[in-house]
Amino acid sequence: MSTNNSSLNADSAIELLLRLLKVPGLSGQEQAISDTVRGELIAVGVPVESIQTDDAPTRIDLPCELGNLYVTLPGTTTGPRIVLSTHLDTVPICAGAQPIREGNRIRTNGTTGLGGDNRTGCAVLIATVATLLKHKLPHPPLTLLFTVREESGIQGARHLNPAALSGAEMCFNFDSKVPADLITGAVGQESFTVEIGGLASHAGVAPEKGISATLVASLALADLHAHSWFGKVQQPEGKGTSNIGVFGGKMGLAAGDATNVVTDYVLLKGESRSADEAFTTKITQAYRAAFERAVEQVTSADGQKATLKFTSHAAYPPFNLADDDPVVQRAILAAKSLGLEPTTNFSNGGLDANWLVKHGLPTVTMGAGQHEIHTVKEFIDLDQFIEGCQLALAIATLASND
Ligand SMILES: [Zn+2]
Incomplete structure (x- = not known):
């Protein structure tokens, strides 16, 4: 079991989240947020040459400023490559969001959405890699995937090139509310x-x-x-x-x-x-x-x-992973290592996971505190956000069973 979760710097993860929430990035207009994510990754020590964007826009029948963003890192331990994924874009109601921190919440000013869907996921991925690199924590080969145009028909994940996933065997997608409520299937x-x-x-x-x-x-x-x-x-x-x-x-x-x-x-x-x-x-x-x-x-x-x-x-397409699928088992073990009580759930909404599974990459989706999404009442529960960061870190550092 991992004991690395105390390594996470919660304050800097929250500051990172606030920075990301202020950057606009509606579907198809992800250039600014993609650039910001890239800059944040480089700032925490991710080598520039490990960061790429793909050619998904050539296959997407809608305007796109750029493609999906990938980070491909070698492992410091052996084991199958794992992917941590999230989406860059936010829905139109989030345009002009002015995040306000209030205790253990971030809320809107009441006139826009917030964009916690899915800047919480972006922050989780960056905070995880920042912690891995800073504390030199052991991890298997790791890919970070930031998709475009999730909110406009799951286009980025649909049109990514599976070869860019470098043979990854499992994926953990951060795009929901409660970290330990694992989404293992969807319509x-x-x-x-x-x-x-x-x-x-x-x-x-x-x-x-x-x-x-x-x-x-x-x-x-x-x-x-x-x-x-x-x-x-x-x-x-x-x-x-x-x-x-x-x-x-x-x-x-x-x-x-x-x-x-x-x-x-x-x-x-x-x-x-x-x-x-x-x-x-x-x-x-x-x-x-x-x-x-x-x-x-x-x-x-x-x-x-x-x-x-x-x-x-x-x-x-729909998908439904069995509870004994290795990707589900890794998520469950990681959640339990944090003292959480994981459950597996079926979603009535589509996710990047629908297409990732179709591409041959078994994917579990979990949350990092986004609530009341796509409304002006949207807020982020910061305790759950930090729990989501800790869960990602536990997943990335869990010793492989292979
Ligand atoms: Zn989302």
């Missing part, structure tokens, strides 16, 4: 877009000549609701969730122009989630079928029907 998600083309007509003079796209979409949603495919999905063949989050018109405007015009166009955006990849697809198919049926139900006076364009794509 997968599909996203879909529905466009319904109706026919405009004067709603008072000749409504029968029109085809209401709003009506077609509403019939489809009522059908999905009636057959338990909307919201919490519980069917004999599986369970999951689904949602229509956007119901609007062209170019982000409302569906329709005026009350006296039959609505000729609606755009809907939705998603399906399940722990079972095949069932996720089944939910999406239920949506497609419901919209197809709804199109058949609405006809103009001269027999015309609405047009339907339904497109879907897999956003991220």
Whole structure:
């Protein structure tokens, strides 16, 4: 068991966290935070040549200032290479965050989010390597991975080059609340877009000549609701969730122009989630079928029907690691070495871990004190943040069982 956790300098870890929280870094705009992380790593003694960014932006279909940041360090002991990972970006509500320290918390000024998701993770990784280097603590070959665009569809982790992980066998991802609540599985998600083309007509003079796209979409949603495919999905063949989050018109405007015009166009955006990849697809198919049926139900006076364009794509795959998987066991042992009581948990949200596991890298996700994320009430529990740092250090220094 590790006895290195007293080596961690809690005050400097908190100062580091405060510095990182002040740096902007929305998804796709990670240049400033990436540069800051790089500077902090160099300042604690990480060799410049061990730090690289990858070419993930060439495969990401969205604007990116730069790719994922890697640090590849040799081990001072033998054993399989381990990865500590986190994401660099924060959600839009965190723009302009002014972190305020208050006792054992960091909070916002009430007008923005804070960015503890995921600057807590960035600080954990930097504080861990700082402690390892300062106290020359023994550790296996170690890779630090800071991903881009996690918050905009887990793009950085999805499009990284697995070869850049230098044969790592396990990964510990810091991106949650409570350190000892280990996330060892998560749902997968599909996203879909529905466009319904109706026919405009004067709603008072000749409504029968029109085809209401709003009506077609509403019939489809009522059908999905009636057959338990909307919201919490519980069917004999599986369970999951689904949602229509956007119901609007062209170019982000409302569906329709005026009350006296039959609505000729609606755009809907939705998603399906399940722990079972095949069932996720089944939910999406239920949506497609419901919209197809709804199109058949609405006809103009001269027999015309609405047009339907339904497109879907897999956003991220599900995963579920067994409790006896070596990566889970290492996290459990490390947590117990700190006197914590680890639990394993399944998440209903996607994480970098979904894609890392898909890339062949078993990944456990754990927290470092982020709370009320993506809201103006966001705060960081500094006791949990330090516990997260200690857990990362314990994971990195735990003697290998191999
Ligand atoms: Zn996050």
